[in-house]
Amino acid sequence: MKSAVETLNPTRVRLTVEVPFEELKDSLDAAYKKINQQVTVKGFRKGKIPARVIDQRFGRGAVLEEAVNDALPRFYTDAVNEAEVNPLGQPDVDITELKDGELLAFTAEVDIRPSIEIPDYSGIEVTVDAVEVTDEDVAKSVEQLRDRFASTSPVERAAAEGDVITVDLEAKVDGEVLADGVAEGVQYTIGSGELLDGIDEAVTGKSAGDEATFTSVLKGGSAEGKEAEVTVKVTAVAAREVPELDDEFAQMASEFDTLEELRADSRKRLENMKQYDQATQAQERVLDELIKLAEVPIPEKLLEDEVNTRKHNLEHHQLGQMGLTIDKYLEIQGKTAEEFDAETREQAVKGIKTQFILDELVNKEKLNVNQEELTEHLMRRAASSGMSPDQFAQAVVEGGQVPMLVGEVARGKALAVVVESAKVVDTNGETVDLDDEDEAGETAEAATEDAPADKADEKAAEKSEG
Structure with a gap:
């Protein structure tokens, strides 16, 4: 087999492949065997019809078509490997020549993962909200707890x-x-x-x-x-x-003996929540800056597929569970269909760029995902999907989506590397410490949720509905 690759643009190539006819022998034999099992000819037992009789009765063309359809995926894969390209999606294949006994020639155009130069991200600086918990915040939190005991x-x-x-x-x-x-x-x-x-x-x-x-x-x-x-x-x-705000209420509503202890605990909880929000905000803003620095060409077909996938997931899974139509959703959001389409396309572009950049960074930094990290990520994804970890894991395995989850964790680790080198300050001018590795990885995974719409949740939803 001979093959050549032609770059059509930074995200698309054309493979030209020529296959000597003898390399079709196994597929031709399989084609005759398959046709043998599907047809009957008077005078011959089923499965024992000679090839020449099949050619005479049903035409050599039918056999060639069956053989070529069987062999094309293998020859295409060999050509992709030889050209050392990373295809995205299915190719557009065109058989340019088929000479019986001599030659099979075809072309295959396919989108590819573009080559990306990781920019110098050491100078990224972002500002995030300061972690401030006021007495009013604490009072509101305690009042909400008080309402629950009304x-x-x-x-x-x-x-x-x-x-x-x-x-x-x-x-x-x-x-x-x-x-x-x-x-x-x-x-x-x-x-x-x-x-x-x-x-x-x-x-x-x-x-x-x-x-x-x-x-x-x-x-x-x-x-x-x-x-x-x-x-x-x-x-x-x-x-x-509502109960009186006193020590008796604190003992009834919590594990604390005094109201002051309850208020102190509420303040601590609010601080933890705001610290997590701050870390997520830092990840998102660092990611935005990283995307601005990198040149990332977008394969048009991949973009269209991603837009359609996001729309499908919204309409058939998220809105369906809430009993809403897309028209009602747009009405609630106060958006026109054109505004929604533009917003979805913008999110898809950002998602694709995010995945390409972080995947390249994973390779550059040689980042690996261990079993513990994968399990923790699966538990979080299961919780967000509304399924038990066992159900979600089964759906992911059956759908062949484990590599996708591994990729999500790896991209989270890649973003954490970038954030670690960035300068993060809050609105008070104070440097923000994001050194907690567990929290950094978890919030980084959350910050990369705009990556291309993953099939894991979709497969899990379909399994749950089934």
Whole structure:
């Protein structure tokens, strides 16, 4: 076999391949055997039809077509290896010559991973938010905990903001009661904004047994988006009571003996959260600067495939689980289809550049992934997918996605190397220490989530749905 490679552009090549006919012998034998099992000829036992009879009855062309289809992937792979290129996606193959008994010639055009020069990243500087936890932050955190321990007790008075009421609802559109517009025994906290616009004003001041009517645009159901006349009947009013902020509350709501200990723990938790957010922010901003420094040509077909994959994952997995259509999602986001397409394309470009740059850095720095690192990453991915680690691992193995997860961890380690050499300061001008290797690796993996839409979560979702 003879092959040559022609560079069409930095991300695409054309392979020209010539194969002596004798190298098709094994595929020709397999083609005759396959056809033998598929056809019957009077006078011959199944599977025992001579090749000359198959040629006469069904045509030599059918045999050649079967043989070439069988052999092409092998010859293409040999040509790729000989040319030492890294193909992306499936090739566009064109058979240019097929002379029976003499020669098979074909061309294959395919996108390739471009050659990338890793820039000098030692001078990258980024600024991140300072880790500051105020007394107000702590008070809000403790108040949220306090709300979780709130209780209610029935009262015989008019409903007021903060009360928990029980109501019956009936919605009419154009004078007709909707089939799904009747609900009884609904509990609602006045002022929470969790039900219908206008209900707070309608029920405030009403006692058990009172009714009110108001108009509101429906947020869901068969008449979603339409204006309805809603009748609400208050059947019960309950006062919501929160426990006193004292040591007794601290003992009830936590493992601490005093309120001050609880507040100190809340402050520490908030600091840890903000430190993690700060580290993630540093990774993301360093990555943005790294991308700006590198020249990365993008294969157009790969980009289109990535855009389509992201749209598919959003529409059929993420939105599907929430019961939303793409049109409803765009309405909620306040975006046009054109704006959404442009944003998705921009994210895809960034993702592809991220993967190319970090993969090259992995090779340059000779970074490896051990079993412990892979297992920790799999556990995090399983948690984010909503599956158990065992289920997720099974889906990943069955889908052949283990190398993809290894790549994710390796890219996270590569980014951590870049961040380690960067100068990171907070908004107060203080140098930020990101030396915690475990945290650096974990947040780096999170920061590279814009890499091309991975199939691991998609395969896991499909398995879960199946």
